[in-house]
Amino acid sequence: MVSSKDVAKYAGVSQTTVSRVLNTPELVKPKTLKKVMEAIEQLNYVPNDIARSLVQQKTGIITLISGPLHNPFFVDTTTEIVNYANARGYKVNVYFGTEDNLETIYNSVLETKVDAIILSSIRYTDPLFYKLEKLEIPFIMFNRKHQENRHFVEIDNIEAGYLATNHLVTLGHTDLCWIGGPHEMSTFFGRYEGFKKALVEAGIAINTVPTFFTNTSKGDIKRVFEELLLLSPRPTAICAATDAIAIEILNQCLEQGFDIPNDFNVIGIDNVELSKHRSISLTTVGIKSEKNLGFLAIEKLFDVMEKKSACIQQTESVKLFPRNTTGKKMN
Amino acid sequence: MVSSKDVAKYAGVSQTTVSRVLNTPELVKPKTLKKVMEAIEQLNYVPNDIARSLVQQKTGIITLISGPLHNPFFVDTTTEIVNYANARGYKVNVYFGTEDNLETIYNSVLETKVDAIILSSIRYTDPLFYKLEKLEIPFIMFNRKHQENRHFVEIDNIEAGYLATNHLVTLGHTDLCWIGGPHEMSTFFGRYEGFKKALVEAGIAINTVPTFFTNTSKGDIKRVFEELLLLSPRPTAICAATDAIAIEILNQCLEQGFDIPNDFNVIGIDNVELSKHRSISLTTVGIKSEKNLGFLAIEKLFDVMEKKSACIQQTESVKLFPRNTTGKKMN
DNA sequence: TTCTGAAATGAATACGTAACCATTAAAAGG
DNA sequence: CCTTTTAATGGTTACGTATTCATTTCAGAA
Incomplete structure (x- = not known):
């Protein structure tokens, strides 16, 4: 050489x-x-950029720990994060975290010298948070947040759950159901809180409403849907905690020959790009801003890297995006 | 520290x-x-992994230059590539190449010390190929290939174009049209060759068949579709060179109130995961193997890194996946 | 006890760059 | 022509590790 x-x-x-x-x-x-x-x-x-990194104590690398891309939310955010970082001259080490490999990823990341870390997969009480703080490099969480309430960009999850549920109620649905994920994640927890709030307001007793807390793989959601079909009375409206779940529910509905929105109303949360496709046309609740959460987070992360900000705590407001998977309840 | x-x-x-x-x-x-x-x-x-890299002359990093994730093909491949490399203990620097930023990416990549490179965005005569060979590190191209015919994993593009077209012909369509991309990419070139081959066999004069060679952004495809609507006779079957194009065509069709497959048959190539969703249910042609091209490529790349192989030249065979965007022609 | 060879440790160096400090060359001023 | 600045360049070191080679320690055999 x-x-x-x-x-x-x-x-x-x-x-x-x-x-x-x-x-x-x-x-x-x-x-x-x-x-x-x-x-x-x-x-x-x-x-040799390695030698340069060694002497300058800076690598030009940002680590992204994203959720898996079969969740369309992460398709949108990964795109924005990688492109933004590249445009600013940084490389991006990408990981796709799942239940199985998350520990391995965390270990690898903690042993890798990078200039900053951006991640979404953290649990509400995850000890990783403290290890990240010890590293003393800038980091930010998007989508989910940690109980310590620092270094995050999120949407207003409670309001999102509330708006989604309220939309269904307003359309005349009384037999709702909730499909969400593990409550160790702040997103699922907050959105469910919003769901309950809307039910209370609508005068619906919470304990009469079927709720599913599931992992978000295709197989798991399929199982949930099958359970759901056995309920009596069968729900007429399905409130999904994420677009990813909602879109897989749509898939299951069609698979079984149901018609949307006549047999079921379905609403999601996140307003992912895919939900806008006319074949899907999913009613959902999402960020008001033109920019998605990934973009907002990476932008803020650079502020921190440049010492323009010290600690990010940002909650974005949301709104309803009515499309074709919901409609006035027929009798 | x-x-x-x-x-x-x-x-x-x-x-x-x-x-x-x-x-x-x-x-x-x-x-x-x-x-x-x-x-x-x-x-x-x-x-400090940087210091280690310097002395060991190996970084544990693989560079991936992918196409953008709004193309669902790259959602599938990026997932497999990143996860496989991570499982083997490697980090992955990800770039999403587009027309605009590709030069910048190439320059950045050539100046970055990594252990291997995997890319899909290369043009048939791209000078990058020779620069990569000069770097003397393992590299592989997936999806597209280079005129030098080395270091690639592709599908049989000609056969894919042929099978797709033949399917439409068999269903009774005589007014076909082709929507493809720039022929500097081996995929578009090969698939169009297959298209022509099938037309010849069907006794359809090639010069009577409308063809569009377009960039693959949403805006471009929208423009193409608008042009297509003005044709007389209006095609009854649209052969798209990729699922990404096909899926956006579906979007445009529905946007304009058309019915699929009654107003238009649409077929794609790639058999991306998204095409299997019941809301899309796109008829397409794709790899016979259970594994997608990204997986096959990263697997082969590791063979090269471990000196098990010297030079990969692999063409995968394909088959038809009939779904709901095509059907017997009604009169 | 002494010798021998293996086991365990340490000193010095290389990896390739940027940064600091010292030095030389050139230009400006009297 | 000499002095004082300023421009231009070079020598040396640090970054943090793995590796090579030399040295010490120790156990077992004679």
């Missing part, structure tokens, strides 16, 4: 000068500059 | 011994081992 020393020797200058040519060319005489540039060209020299 | 030297001092041993504790613990006396382990614990020492 050809190093800056080789270039220096070839050009008849010191390694220091070669370094200067690359980093502060205005400090080197035009004639020497040319000489060195030619040597670089001749020898096909490429600076 | 606490280094192995600090640990050494604290434990009263040499830095060499600390290094041994981490890498070859069987070579160090149990008593010393314990002493050092405790020091590591006490000082909260984490090895």
